[in-house]
Amino acid sequence: MSLRAGLLCLLIGAGTAMAQSPAPADAARAAAARLAKATQGLDAAETARDRVKALSEAIRAFEDGLAAMREGLRRASIREQTLTRELAARETEIARLLGVLQSIGDQRRPALLLHPAGPTGTARAGMILADVTPALNTRVDELRAKLEEVSTLRRLQDSARETLQQGLEGVQAARTQLSQAVADRDPLPRRFTEDPVKTALLIASSETLEGFASGLSEIAVDEAEGSLPDIAHRKGKLALPVQGRLLRGFMGSDAAGIKRPGIIVATRPRALVTTPAAATIRYHGPLLDYGNVMILxxxxxxxxxxxxxxxxxxxxxxxxxxxxxxxxxxxxxxGIGEILTQSGEGTGADRTETLYIEVRENNVPTDPSAWFSIAKDG
Incomplete structure (x- = not known):
């Protein structure tokens, strides 16, 4: 699955599967534009480092596009369910309406001209029918429009299967290419070299993240002087390292009642995680009960x-x-079936993974919301 084919899938998704939902459609078109730019970057990439940058942008664009498609399908599913319930609740009324229309249509013209009250009654009946007919036609048009909308929504959800499949194949291919490009790229600048023995000893002796963070300077060998440019002016404006929504805030308690001095973000499986600013990798790998950790x-x-x-x-x-x-x-x-099932379950049903983010200033935990721009429903 090429990135160009993936671009086509997002454009199709923007124009069809989300035609009923302007906001997701706009998001998908923006993602498609980003993917087109990333594809151009790949074409122009001369080094593995350039490919890493372009592929990272491509993966984020795929994630945006697929998220927009999911949101469009969610809205379409909710709208279809609403219309179906409404039509089911009006089933008796609709049956009566169809009966009236059918009886009018079946009357022969001479019979319509006769009335027990004579010509005056016939005239009055005609006037009443003339008044009622527009209202009947309006209700018929309303019913027809809703039935057509239900049919359209169902066709769009069916056609989304192929589009989603192409999008998933595209993002999977981009992830594979990214891993290879990271392995192939030239060595990045280093501020220091890690002493593996000191690192192992620090991990073994640390019982808390605070204790480990305090000893990070001990594992550095030949560390260069100076620091990266100050980012104080970006405080509160940094993008989160991953696309997701806030699940638990600073010092929030988990199911076991444990409070941690960080936030938890719910993400989709295999989501790309990036550094929000230029940074030195102080540590990466397993740590305590945190799983794989990256300290920047x-x-x-x-x-x-x-x-x-x-x-x-x-x-x-x-x-x-x-x-x-x-x-x-x-x-x-x-899988496609799972995505379509989740589309009717509300936002967040597909965010099954969690990322823990902690900010430490001078080794003191700080609320990450002071640094990152966080949307609860992002």
Whole structure:
């Protein structure tokens, strides 16, 4: 599945499966434009590093496009269910309306001209019929429009199967290419070299994330002086490392009653995770009960802790440009049938993975919402 074919699928999705939902359609068209730009970037890429950047943008565009399609299908499913229930509730009224229309249509013309009250009664009946007929026609037109809308919505949901399949194949292909491009790219600049023995000892001796973060400087060898450019002016405006919605806020309790000084974001399976700003990788790998962890240092004294990844990219000590891929979430892409089923379950039903994000300033936990722009329903 090529990225060009994936681009075509998003354009089709914008024009058909979301024709009934302007907002998702606009989002899909924007995603298609981003994917087209990313495809051009791939064509012009001369190095693996350029391909990493273009593929990261392509994956995000695919994620946006598929999310827009899901939202369009969700709205179409809700609208279809609403219309179906409305028509079912009016079944008796509709049957009577059809009966009246049929009886009028079956009357022979001479019979319509006769009335027991004579010519005056016939005239009055004609006047009443003339008054009633427009109302009947209006109700018939309303019924016809709703029936046609239900039929259209069902056809759109059926046609979405192929479009979704092409989109899923496209994003899967882009992920595979990204992993290869990351492996092939030239070494990134390094601020320090990791001492594996000291790292292992620090992991073994640390019982908390705070304890581990405090000892990060101990694992660095030949660390360069200085720091990355200050990002204080971007405070509160940084994009989250992953596309998703806020599941639990700062110091929120989980099901076991445990409070953590970070936030939890619900994401879709295999979602791309990127660095929100240029940063040094202070650590990556398994840590305590956090799963795979990536600790980024955008500037001296500031750490972004991202935990719960399935795949991690990069090496400790490397300096990553803003927007660089740092990993993928776990899980598996849902099948087409599962996506269509989820479309009727409301927003968030397909966000089955969770990413933990913690911000530490001078080794003190800070509410990540102070740094990141967070939408609860993102």
């Amino acid at each position: 240092e955008p500037r001296a004294g500031l750490l972004f802790v991202v935990a719960g990844l399935d795949v991690v990219y990069g090496d400790t000590g490397q300096v990553l440009p803003a927007g660089s891929p740092i990993g993928l979430m776990g899980g598996a892409d849902p």
